[in-house]
Amino acid sequence: MSKFTPDNKLDLFFSADLISPNVKSQLHPDVHIRPLALTDYHRDHLAVLSVLTVVTDPGEAAWQEQFHVMRAAPQTYYPIVIVDKQSDKIVGVGNVFIERKFLRGLGSVGHIEDIAVDKNQQGKKLGLRIIEALTYISENIGCYKTILNCSDANIPFYEKCGYQKKENEMAKYA
Numbered sequence: 001m002s003k004f005t006p007d008n009k010l011d012l013f014f015s016a017d018l019i020s021p022n023v024k025s026q027l028h029p030d031v032h033i034r035p036l037a038l039t040d041y042h043r044d045h046l047a048v049l050s051v052l053t054v055v056t057d058p059g060e061a062a063w064q065e066q067f068h069v070m071r072a073a074p075q076t077y078y079p080i081v082i083v084d085k086q087s088d089k090i091v092g093v094g095n096v097f098i099e100r101k102f103l104r105g106l107g108s109v110g111h112i113e114d115i116a117v118d119k120n121q122q123g124k125k126l127g128l129r130i131i132e133a134l135t136y137i138s139e140n141i142g143c144y145k146t147i148l149n150c151s152d153a154n155i156p157f158y159e160k161c162g163y164q165k166k167e168n169e170m171a172k173y174a
């Protein structure tokens with residue numbers, strides 16, 4: 001029996017109306033795309049993120065505190081997840097962070113961050129759908145561009161998602 005929790009039973013980070021209907025319709029019926037929910041700590045959110053980088057489990061209370069702190073910044077973070085309906089577990093994640101500027105007529109830029117797909121689910125176009133959904137959010141909010149940083153190995157993936165290499169990234173780790 002499916003353990004799937006529908007959107008109307010969840011405390012979602014932002015309105016599900018911002019999820020692209022086109023992306024929804026192209027997803028396999030076994031999976032569902034939606035905003036991150038307050039109870040997603042229990043749906044393997046951190047396990048999926050650990051596919052990307054080092055993840056330290058802060059415990060549920062601290063995870064939920066971070067959720068609330070991020071959500072308190074209005075129209076800034078748009079974290080999304082793809083859930084496997086059978087298990088009700090997360091299989092893909094991503095976020096677009098909206099940066100407001102003084103230039104370009106008080107324009108905004110969407111920064112795509114923290115994309116990860118469960119190792120067993122890679123190669124099924126879930127990553128592509130996550131990028132399409134985040135780009136849709138960014139463009140609907142009115143961002144004049146959407147950008148991201150990635151490794152050389154991931155350039156072909158982002159090109160498949162319609163992105164082009166532009167300029168360089170600089171970093172200084174503390």
Ligand code: ACO
Binds near residue numbers: 113118122148149
């Ligand atoms: N090299 C070449 N092509 C690739 C690669 C790659 N590394 N990854 C995917 N593709 C291609 C696929 O073959 C597919 O092509 P097709 O349309 O011709 O069939 C297309 O890109 C779409 O691929 P998806 O199936 O949607 O990719 P997937 O669901 O596996 O997700 C992702 C890709 C997110 C990179 C996944 O492999 C992953 O989680 N990797 C580990 C974490 C990671 O590197 N995340 C990105 C960090 S960058 C950031 O967060 C901004």
